[in-house]
Amino acid sequence: MMGQQAIPVIVLKEGAKRERGREAQSNNIAAVKAVADAVRSTLGPRGMDKMLVDSMGDVVITNDGVTILKEMDIEHPAAKMIVEAAKSQDQECGDGTTTAVVLGGELLKKAEELLGQDVHPTVIVNGYKMALEKVRELIPKISFKVDFNDKKTIKDIAITSMGSKIVSNESERLAELAVDAVMTVAEKRPDGKYKVDHENIKIEKKHGGTIADTQLIDGIILDKERVHPRMPKRVEDARIALLECALEIKKTEIEAKIQIRDPSQVQKFLDEEEKTLREMANKIKEVGANVVFCQKGIDDVVQYYLAKEGIFAARRLKKSDMEALAKATNARIVTRIQDITRDDLGKAKLVEEVKVGDSQMTFVRGADAKRAVSILVRGGTEHVVEEVERSLNDAIRVAASVIEDGTALPGGGAPEIELSMRLKEYAASVGGREQMAIEAFASALEVIPRALAENAGLDTINTLIELRSSHKSKGNSAFGVNVFTGKIDDMLKNRVIEPSRVKMHAITAATEVAGMILRIDDIIASKKSEPPAGGAQGGAGAPGGMGGMPGMGGEF
Ligand code: ADP
Ligand code: MG
Numbered sequence: 001m002m003g004q005q006a007i008p009v010i011v012l013k014e015g016a017k018r019e020r021g022r023e024a025q026s027n028n029i030a031a032v033k034a035v036a037d038a039v040r041s042t043l044g045p046r047g048m049d050k051m052l053v054d055s056m057g058d059v060v061i062t063n064d065g066v067t068i069l070k071e072m073d074i075e076h077p078a079a080k081m082i083v084e085a086a087k088s089q090d091q092e093c094g095d096g097t098t099t100a101v102v103l104g105g106e107l108l109k110k111a112e113e114l115l116g117q118d119v120h121p122t123v124i125v126n127g128y129k130m131a132l133e134k135v136r137e138l139i140p141k142i143s144f145k146v147d148f149n150d151k152k153t154i155k156d157i158a159i160t161s162m163g164s165k166i167v168s169n170e171s172e173r174l175a176e177l178a179v180d181a182v183m184t185v186a187e188k189r190p191d192g193k194y195k196v197d198h199e200n201i202k203i204e205k206k207h208g209g210t211i212a213d214t215q216l217i218d219g220i221i222l223d224k225e226r227v228h229p230r231m232p233k234r235v236e237d238a239r240i241a242l243l244e245c246a247l248e249i250k251k252t253e254i255e256a257k258i259q260i261r262d263p264s265q266v267q268k269f270l271d272e273e274e275k276t277l278r279e280m281a282n283k284i285k286e287v288g289a290n291v292v293f294c295q296k297g298i299d300d301v302v303q304y305y306l307a308k309e310g311i312f313a314a315r316r317l318k319k320s321d322m323e324a325l326a327k328a329t330n331a332r333i334v335t336r337i338q339d340i341t342r343d344d345l346g347k348a349k350l351v352e353e354v355k356v357g358d359s360q361m362t363f364v365r366g367a368d369a370k371r372a373v374s375i376l377v378r379g380g381t382e383h384v385v386e387e388v389e390r391s392l393n394d395a396i397r398v399a400a401s402v403i404e405d406g407t408a409l410p411g412g413g414a415p416e417i418e419l420s421m422r423l424k425e426y427a428a429s430v431g432g433r434e435q436m437a438i439e440a441f442a443s444a445l446e447v448i449p450r451a452l453a454e455n456a457g458l459d460t461i462n463t464l465i466e467l468r469s470s471h472k473s474k475g476n477s478a479f480g481v482n483v484f485t486g487k488i489d490d491m492l493k494n495r496v497i498e499p500s501r502v503k504m505h506a507i508t509a510a511t512e513v514a515g516m517i518l519r520i521d522d523i524i525a526s527k528k529s530e531p532p533a534g535g536a537q538g539g540a541g542a543p544g545g546m547g548g549m550p551g552m553g554g555e556f
Contacts, residue, residue: 024523032079032081033105040102043099046484066089078517092505094393095394096502100509103510111514111518126437128511131442132508134426139409139415142477144409145406153408157399157402159172160496161397162394177215177375198397200372203377206359208356212378220325221374222293232312238347239288240293240347241284247294249273249299274301277302282305283340291313293314294317295317296315325367328348348364349365350365350366401502408498411498412452412489413480414479416446417446419507445507449480476490
């Protein structure tokens with residue numbers, strides 16, 4: 001930006017806030033460290049949960065890093081950057097968000113120590129970049145292959161991802177459901193690799209019952225009941241019509257006055273209406289549908305005629321459900337009832353109304369075209385059901401990652417210790433000023449096993465010493481923290497396993513955000529004409545200023 005000026009030249013609007021150099025840097029670093037500290041105590045199976053209360057008094061109880069951060073209402077621009085990193089981790093991998101944030105905070109903490117020794121930020125950024133490159137090279141070396149048919153390992157990976165969640169007592173069963181779901185929808189591509197479109201796995205929640213009642217359904221679950229009690233509850237070999245239009249007569253917006261002079265005309269008018277409605281039902285019957293899912297309403301008269309014909313109908317479906325049904329049953333969504341043809345219908349083996357708890361739901365099973373599955377989540381309260389959903393999402397995503405990539409590594413801090421040691425050797429071979437930064441990166445990685453040990457109430461110093469020595473002198477590269485026994489143990493024997501992708505992405509995201517923050521040496525917060533309450537940092541004003549900084553983003 002601007003060079004040092006002897007005579008102050010005022011280029012900023014009056015009232016704009018500006019921080020420069022070390023002051024700006026340490027402010028940003030402090031903000032990120034604060035966020036990292038907030039989630040650090042949740043890391044691992046012995047981590048604590050957080051209770052989040054919003055201004056309306058709504059409560060979320062969770063152990064999920066990204067959920068905590070999303071709910072925390074973070075204002076500081078640098079802190080927002082680490083939250084974005086966590087969100088990206090969540091989107092790409094569905095797991096490892098806490099790891100990314102904790103590591104990002106630690107990388108900055110180590111960088112701050114170097115800054116204190118007058119190491120230039122550019123040197124640190126460069127060293128971190130070199131370390132990340134090395135990590136990219138090393139991760140495949142400490143990973144092992146996982147075959148698509150190795151359900152046991154894939155399930156252990158799903159269990160590991162759920163280990164830190166509130167639902168861990170049920171993790172065995174939920175992992176089984178998640179893995180079955182992923183394996184069902186996985187598609188083998190011509191190159192022999194698998195692709196999992198997790199949108200083909202729907203999660204439907206219904207509170208009531210217990211977590212053990214959670215079940216996998218081969219098909220789609222709709223939170224809908226049939227519209228008329230005389231319609232069949234079960235339709236085998238379903239031929240399904242999907243309607244975007246209402247099966248009703250459009251009421252005019254403005255009250256229209258119809259001048260009717262004698263009673264026979266009233267009757268004629270009503271007959272006309274009934275005829276139109278009856279034709280709607282007839283049209284559906286004609287094309288051979290025995291199930292109708294309608295996105296809008298269905299008139300009583302149409303309901304009556306459909307019931308008479310033994311046709312199952314449900315109304316006011318969500319658009320997303322309509323789309324899922326279209327994909328799964330190979331149906332076309334019809335926008336005008338007059339236009340429907342036989343070809344528009346989808347197929348499923350069975351459509352049935354099922355009682356779940358106190359309400360009725362519709363299961364569309366054995367869909368014709370594409371494998372789509374649903375998990376019906378049950379649990380005592382809404383909070384439980386929601387945490388089960390979050391855990392299942394993590395489990396589905398990690399199972400999908402490992403099926404797609406076919407590689408995994410041990411957890412429990414084992415890879416971080418191994419990478420840390422190998423990076424230290426690498427640093428020595430690099431020498432020069434970057435050596436210090438690579439070493440700092442290497443020690444930052446140790447924050448993961450340290451936090452796992454800390455959260456399990458173990459002696460962190462001894463744990464780290466033992467870990468280093470088991471990796472170094474004994475070559476036990478899979479040794480990590482057994483948070484339940486408090487001992488150093490082989491994580492593969494303990495079946496604590498994670499997808500390589502989660503680790504790779506978490507370390508990358510943490511390094512990227514640390515690099516971005518280290519490159520900022522100037523914070524210009526423009527003062528808004530209407531300042532937000534208590535916005536000392538200028539809130540939304542600052543990111544705009546930072547966006548103009550050279551070298552932001554795309555650095556790694
Ligand atoms: P994240 O949001 O980063 O996934 P978690 O709270 O899920 O955070 O904790 C993940 C960490 O916990 C990983 O390092 C993982 O290897 C570790 N972990 C999970 N299960 C176990 C276990 N049974 N023993 C030791 N470490 C475990
Ligand atoms: Mg996790």
